[in-house]
Amino acid sequence: MxxxxxxxxxxxxxxxxxQQEASNELVIYSARNETLMKPILDKYTEKTGTEFQLIxxxxxxxxxxxxxxxxNTPADILITVDAGNLWHASENGVLASVESDxxxxxxxxxxxxxxxxxxxxxxxxxxxxxxxxxxDPSELxxxxxxxxxxxxxxxxxxxxKKVYNQSLVATLISTLGEDQTQEVVEGWVSNLATDVxxxxxxxxxxxxxxxxxxxxxxxYYYGRLQAKGAAENIALFWPNQNDRGVHVNVxxxxxxxxxxxxxxxxAFLEWLSSPEAQEIFAGVNYEFPANSSVPSDPLVAGxxxxxxxxxxVETAGSMQADAVKLMDRAGYL
Amino acid sequence: MNLVSQRWLxxxxxxxxLMVVVPVLVIFxxxxxxxxxxxxxxxxxxxxxxxYNTLVLVIGVGVLVSWLGMKLATLIVLYEFPFRKHxxxxxxxxxxxxxxVIAFVFIGVFDFTGPIQTLWRxxxxxxxxxxxxxxxxxxxxxxxxxxxxxxxxxxSALLRxxxxxxxxxxxxxxxxxxxxSKVVLPAVRPAIAAGVSLALMETLADFGTVSxxxxxxxxxxxxxxxxxxxxxxxxxxxxxxxxxxVFIAIWLEQQGRKRNSYQQSSIKTLQREKISGLAAFKAIAxxxxxxxxxxxxxxxxxxxxxxxxxxxxxxxxxxxxxxHTMALGLMAGVxxxxxxxxxxxxxxxxxxxxxxxxxxxANLGYAIPSSILAVGIIMVYGWLDTKVVIPGASLLGLxxxxxxxxxxxxxxxxxxxxxxxxxxxxxxxxxxxxxxxSLIESSRxxxxxxxxxxxxxxxxxxxxxxxxxxxxxxxxxxxxxxxTLIMRPFGWDTLAxxxxxxxxxxxxxxxxxxxxxxxxxxxxxxxxxVRSSRS
Numbered sequence: 001m002x003x004x005x006x007x008x009x010x011x012x013x014x015x016x017x018x019q020q021e022a023s024n025e026l027v028i029y030s031a032r033n034e035t036l037m038k039p040i041l042d043k044y045t046e047k048t049g050t051e052f053q054l055i056x057x058x059x060x061x062x063x064x065x066x067x068x069x070x071x072n073t074p075a076d077i078l079i080t081v082d083a084g085n086l087w088h089a090s091e092n093g094v095l096a097s098v099e100s101d102x103x104x105x106x107x108x109x110x111x112x113x114x115x116x117x118x119x120x121x122x123x124x125x126x127x128x129x130x131x132x133x134x135x136d137p138s139e140l141x142x143x144x145x146x147x148x149x150x151x152x153x154x155x156x157x158x159x160x161k162k163v164y165n166q167s168l169v170a171t172l173i174s175t176l177g178e179d180q181t182q183e184v185v186e187g188w189v190s191n192l193a194t195d196v197x198x199x200x201x202x203x204x205x206x207x208x209x210x211x212x213x214x215x216x217x218x219x220y221y222y223g224r225l226q227a228k229g230a231a232e233n234i235a236l237f238w239p240n241q242n243d244r245g246v247h248v249n250v251x252x253x254x255x256x257x258x259x260x261x262x263x264x265x266x267a268f269l270e271w272l273s274s275p276e277a278q279e280i281f282a283g284v285n286y287e288f289p290a291n292s293s294v295p296s297d298p299l300v301a302g303x304x305x306x307x308x309x310x311x312x313v314e315t316a317g318s319m320q321a322d323a324v325k326l327m328d329r330a331g332y333l
Numbered sequence: 334m335n336l337v338s339q340r341w342l343x344x345x346x347x348x349x350x351l352m353v354v355v356p357v358l359v360i361f362x363x364x365x366x367x368x369x370x371x372x373x374x375x376x377x378x379x380x381x382x383x384x385y386n387t388l389v390l391v392i393g394v395g396v397l398v399s400w401l402g403m404k405l406a407t408l409i410v411l412y413e414f415p416f417r418k419h420x421x422x423x424x425x426x427x428x429x430x431x432x433x434v435i436a437f438v439f440i441g442v443f444d445f446t447g448p449i450q451t452l453w454r455x456x457x458x459x460x461x462x463x464x465x466x467x468x469x470x471x472x473x474x475x476x477x478x479x480x481x482x483x484x485x486x487x488x489s490a491l492l493r494x495x496x497x498x499x500x501x502x503x504x505x506x507x508x509x510x511x512x513x514s515k516v517v518l519p520a521v522r523p524a525i526a527a528g529v530s531l532a533l534m535e536t537l538a539d540f541g542t543v544s545x546x547x548x549x550x551x552x553x554x555x556x557x558x559x560x561x562x563x564x565x566x567x568x569x570x571x572x573x574x575x576x577x578x579v580f581i582a583i584w585l586e587q588q589g590r591k592r593n594s595y596q597q598s599s600i601k602t603l604q605r606e607k608i609s610g611l612a613a614f615k616a617i618a619x620x621x622x623x624x625x626x627x628x629x630x631x632x633x634x635x636x637x638x639x640x641x642x643x644x645x646x647x648x649x650x651x652x653x654x655x656x657h658t659m660a661l662g663l664m665a666g667v668x669x670x671x672x673x674x675x676x677x678x679x680x681x682x683x684x685x686x687x688x689x690x691x692x693x694x695a696n697l698g699y700a701i702p703s704s705i706l707a708v709g710i711i712m713v714y715g716w717l718d719t720k721v722v723i724p725g726a727s728l729l730g731l732x733x734x735x736x737x738x739x740x741x742x743x744x745x746x747x748x749x750x751x752x753x754x755x756x757x758x759x760x761x762x763x764x765x766x767x768x769x770x771s772l773i774e775s776s777r778x779x780x781x782x783x784x785x786x787x788x789x790x791x792x793x794x795x796x797x798x799x800x801x802x803x804x805x806x807x808x809x810x811x812x813x814x815x816x817t818l819i820m821r822p823f824g825w826d827t828l829a830x831x832x833x834x835x836x837x838x839x840x841x842x843x844x845x846x847x848x849x850x851x852x853x854x855x856x857x858x859x860x861x862x863v864r865s866s867r868s
Contacts, residue, residue: 034826034834035843053824056834060559061819064708068715069740072723159547161557194445195466198547199839202446211445221839321371321562328378333549 025051026264029066031059031080032251040280044271050264059085059163066094066256076259077268078118081251082163084170086118087317095254098266106273106291110310111250120250121272122287125219125308126168127246128237129204134213140237143172143247146214147187155191156203156212160327163320164200164218168247169327170319171311175244178326185330196333201225208233218249223286223299238306245309249316251287345675350691353698353751356709357576360701363569371558371567379554383571386468387550387578390543391533393472394479398532399525401476401623402483407513408620410491411499413605414613420620422863427627428481428805429855431812431829433541434848436474437836438631440465440545441638471546475536477627483528486759489797489866490524491517509606527759533582534700534755537575541814545836551575552702559704572705579700583693632852638845646846650826655850658811658827664742665749666807672750673757673802674795681765682773692758699755703748703816710748711820714738740822748816753809757802764798804858811855828854 030037034056041052057065059080066073066089078089089095095117103112103119111120128140139150146155158165172181193212197203200221207215208231225231238246253272255265271277275294282289283297295301408414409421427435443449443465450462464470498520502512518525540552551571559568608616673695680692698706718738738744768791776786814829821830828847835844 033838055821056830057818061704061707065711065740065819068711070715070719072718074740161544161547161553195464196547197466197839198545199837201839202440202444205446209446209451324557324562325371325374325378328374333547 023261024049024264025053026076026261026268027053027074028055028077028079029062029075029256030054030056030078031062031085032056036285037079039284040272040277043277043280044268047271048267050268059088063089063092063094067092071258073256073258074260075256076261076265077253078256079251079253081249082167082316083120083250083252083311083313084163084167084316084320086113086120086250086252086254087313088320089254090115090117091317094257096257096259096262098255098269100266100270102270103273106278106293108290108292111290112252113254113313118252118254119269119273120252120290121278122251122282122285122290123248123308123310124251124285124287125238125246125248125306126164126216127219128214128239129207129217129222129234130214130237131207131210131212131233132235133233134210137235137237140214140239142240142243143168143216144176144184145239146191146216147184151191151214153191153193154213155188156193156206156215157188157196157332158200158203158215158217159196159198160324160332162200164249165216165327166320166323167249167311167316168216169323170316171247171309173319173322173326174312174315178322182326182330185327185332189330189332204234205230219300219303220286223297226299227286236303238304240309241307245307248308248310250290250311342675342679345672346679346688346691346695349672349676349750349754350695352747353695353754355713356706356751357697357701359709359712360569360705361573363566364573371562371564372570375554375558375567375571379549382549383551383554386548387537387575389468390472390475390536390548390550391578391582393468394475394536395529395533397472397476398480398483399529401480402528403487403518403525405480405484405620405623406487406491407518408616410488411513411517411605412616413607414609414616416617416620417605420617420624422866423624423628424484424620425481425859425863425866426624426856427478428485428862429808429852429859430478430628430631431541431814431832431848431851431855432475432478432535432539433545433814433836434635434832434844434852435478435627435631436471436542436545437841437844438634438848439470439474441841442630442634466546468548471543471548473626474542474546475532475539477623479532479535480623480627482531483525485801485862485866486524486528486763487521489763490521494520524763527762530582531699531756531759534579537578537582537700538702538752540702540704541833541836551578552704555702555705569705569708572702575702576697576700579697582700583697632849635845635849635852638842639849642842643846646843651846651850653824654826654828654831654847655854657825658829658851658854661745661749661817661825661827662807662811665746665753665810666803668746669750669753669757669806670799670803673754673761674799676754677758677761677765681768682770696755696758698751699753701752703752703813704819706752707748707816707819710744710751714741714744740820742822742825745816745820745822745825748820749810749813752813752816753806756805756809760798760801760805761795762798764795767794801862804862807858808855811851 034054037054037056041054044050045052062078062080066075066078078095080086080089090113097116099116107119111123112118128146130137130140160166169181169185172184176184194206197206200217201224203215204217204221204225206212208225210233219236222231222234222236240246253269255262255269259265272281273291275291278289278291278294286297286300288296288300405424409417409424441447453462498517499509499512502516503509507515538552540556543550543553551574555568555571558564558571676692676695680688683689722738773786773790776790781789812829814833817827817829818833821827828851831847832844832851835841
């Protein structure tokens with residue numbers, strides 16, 4: 001009996017680390033990179049004294065964890081990248097609606113959920129990068145064009161496992177239909193200069209080094225390379241300017257339904273939409289601020305303006321699985 | 334036998350087995366659930382690729398690992414050549430190198446944008462360079478860091494029995510060369526099998542390396558059906574198919590064991606054959622090449638990257654990563670070792686079959702991809718929390734507004750224990766094989782007390798195994814990535830977590846610092862291993 005009691009005490013001691021209570025704290029589950037979150041959280045702590053507990057992981061495990069934890073979850077805020085992921089979180093009912101005049105004023109309607117259960121805080125474009133020695137921008141026109149014969153052995157792509165590509169293909173399906181999208185993706189695959197890359201950064205470095213002439217990637221990866229001085233041979237091109245525009249996605253956050261610090265959570269979300277926070281949130285990652293009154297980072301502003309095809313979240317979310325299957329069928333690894 | 338109360342031992346053995354079985358059962362019960370259209374999609378478009386790729390990987394790594402491990406072990410144990418003593422320990426160093434680290438370093442160094450190919454292009458122009466991000470590349474990278482399993486086990490088997498076998502066969506008129514290939518190598522087959530099966534289980538469960546190479550296997554498909562198709566059930570179904578490969582690996586190992594068991598244990602000073610001239614040069618060149626690619630080049634590249642970024646990365650948080658990594662490794666190491674000892678001890682000295690079967694089951698956890706294992710455990714603990722623990726706590730008037738088991742250190746430690754039981758069992762098994770029931774029986778008949786028997790018989794036989802088991806588990810836990818990512822309690826960020834965050838975004842320079850530290854921390858147990866292997 002004594003031994004059992006000791007065992008129980010040990011288990012209790014082990015599990016005790018996982019439960020902490022404090023009024024001035026916020027628990028964040030984040031799929032956004034920890035390095036990108038740190039500056040913004042530090043700033044808020046400095047301003048309000050709020051202590052953060054940040055757990056970063058991929059979207060799916062975080063969502064599974066929220067679902068498994070149910071009403072016992074310690075999480076107050078879910079931060080994730082890609083509209084498809086936000087849609088899934090919303091669909092699974094782990095987020096709560098937030099009625100806030102500040103958020104409604106600062107975040108444009110097309111960057112938040114109709115249920116107000118998540119808000120986009122920064123915007124990124126998934127666009128074409130090209131090698132300035134090998135490609136004249138006049139050769140480029142649309143995403144679909146990259147599937148044509150003239151790009152044979154000249155294209156580099158990131159893996160289809162990345163949600164950014166799944167969202168891009170999902171929007172292609174919704175505008176072009178399944179059959180035509182399948183042709184486009186098959187065309188991309190047959191134009192590949194080398195096996196697909198596991199990250200945008202490495203893909204862009206390959207374009208920069210001349211392993212391939214064009215690629216499709218997120219703008220902020222280009223920004224990071226540019227800031228490092230490692231983008232001397234590449235430039236951005238804004239495709240589809242005569243029709244729907246460049247594929248644009250968001251990074252966003254919502255209040256967790258069973259948040260233990262709901263007031264703190266709302267206050268934090270409101271602050272995230274303020275100019276002060278927006279500058280940091282978007283700036284650290286060379287993204288476009290969601291709050292239109294906030295200017296972009298000078299480096300980002302240098303890329304110029306372009307027509308945006310802001311992702312329809314319903315489409316991206318509901319068609320994600322179709323996009324994955326389509327890419328599987330097209331042999332896009 | 335009755336050193337520990339039999340009943341307690343049985344309880345521990347059953348509990349340990351249950352710990353492995355329940356999460357797996359949760360996963361196997363996923364059959365019939367989930368979206369059948371997703372499953373049929375996988376069946377139609379992916380399954381042949383998955384099986385083909387997995388087979389190619391397993392065969393490639395299996396062959397290369399056993400060739401490298403065997404060749405190196407025979408060179409080191411049976412021959413004498415310049416620098417042999419140095420190679421003997423240095424060849425264990427890659428054990429500290431996680432496969433997912435060498436993966437991104439290799440691509441960084443040898444791929445198109447890396448220094449080698451850039452130099453190549455400026456020298457040879459368009460002369461093709463072998464593709465790095467390829468099937469061959471993945472197999473090579475795995476083998477370079479997994480061969481030490483075979484090397485270590487074959488080496489100690491050879492040290493134990495190599496010389497007497499050679500002597501015996503030379504008496505029979507065999508040449509030394511022939512004695513090695515015809516008598517010695519077949520005799521160390523159990524060691525090879527044990528080493529290869531460890532390497533293969535690690536390969537089958539790997540996610541970090543194959544995803545860096547974008548090589549499609551069951552684990553990446555599991556992740557894809559989870560992340561991309563949002564179907565955990567299909568993911569779990571794929572995981573259960575992956576288990577089939579593991580069953581085969583384990584079955585092969587057991588077959589290997591059955592036909593050959595350790596009996597020899599005459600430790601004499603080994604008579605090494607001196608080689609010189611070209612033969613010595615070839616031996617040195619072979620060992621150096623392996624070491625160069627598996628350790629030296631990766632370490633140099635990591636250092637180069639670290640020198641670029643250390644000022645921004647070396648913050649106080651960093652020491653937190655190191656501390657968490659060590660603490661998790663030590664805790665999991667002790668727990669796993671104790672449980673593995675109980676399970677294997679019970680199975681070794683039992684007349685009935687159940688402990689043996691339980692031990693076999695308990696060792697299967699190593700093959701379950703950590704992510705799926707984590708999901709299984711989270712499901713079980715989540716259920717326990719909601720149905721048992723929280724109602725219980727509220728009955729006692731304790732605070733109930735957070736989860737208790739889910740997301741606790743205990744859950745993560747359980748995942749580690751389940752996963753690395755086999756790692757601890759391997760070395761213990763060899764030691765236990767040497768503990769002959771007849772020996773224990775005779776010592777009892779001679780009236781030796783329990784503690785005396787423990788000191789004089791069990792401990793000497795088991796000590797090397799216990800040390801090895803603990804160290805290998807420690808290193809493996811510190812390197813573990815997917816389960817740590819999913820299950821770590823708040824604040825328990827480890828070096829592996831940091832590496833994941835950086836590599837997934839292609840920020841290899843930033844991933845280099847935690848990788849290098851993980852490597853250095855991982856070297857400590859390897860150094861101890863080297864030391865213990867000398868005595």
